[in-house]
Amino acid sequence: MTVRRILIATPIVLVAALVAGIAVWWFFVRETHSLATNAPAITTELRATAGATPAPTAASGGALTFRIIPERSEAAYFADEQLASLPIPDTAKGSTNAVSGEFRLTPDGNLDPSLPAKFSVDLTTLKSDKDMRDRRVQEQGLETSRFPTATTRWRRRYTAGRR
Secondary structure (H helix, E strand, C coil), rough: CHHHHHHHHHHHHHHHHHHHHHHHHHHHHHCCCCCCCCCCCCCCCHHCCCCCCCCCCCCCCCCCCECCHHHHHHHEEEEEEEECCCCCCCCEEECCCCEEEEECCCCCCCEECCCCCCEEEEEECCCCCHHHHHHHHHHHHCCCCCCEEEEEEECCCCCCCCC
16 A cells, blocks of 8 residues: 555544444434433423412412423333344333323422322323334333323321321
8 A cells, every 4th residue: 555545545534433433422322311300490481370270269278289281291201222223222212291180289389188189191192213112112011902091199198296
């Protein structure tokens, strides 16, 4: 090989290696899905209108009832997986906005024990970026043909002297 060919080939090889390294990081290494660790800030608009009942009444003891806004809510699952087509493990995410429910807060910000918090998610609407994963999660993992909805009711119980 002549010096001239080496001088021409070296930058081309370096650029190709750089592009390949960036592509490997972008498609296989970077983490794109993760659980939220902090609640998002509640905007002034949401504080004013976000499904809260108009004004607290004497009957409710000053508590406010809040309803879930499906367009602004999301239920999601995260699954660690190793695909045959990818050499590196990945975290998959499936989500839905088919969420409903309500909860009541007392004036001091605690859940009102007189009304259980209720939440419901339509599991048949969970979608990820792969149809095959969606079918497997719904048919084998969650058995949505038998259990199409996930529902929870939560009531904080108080015991004398304990919280």
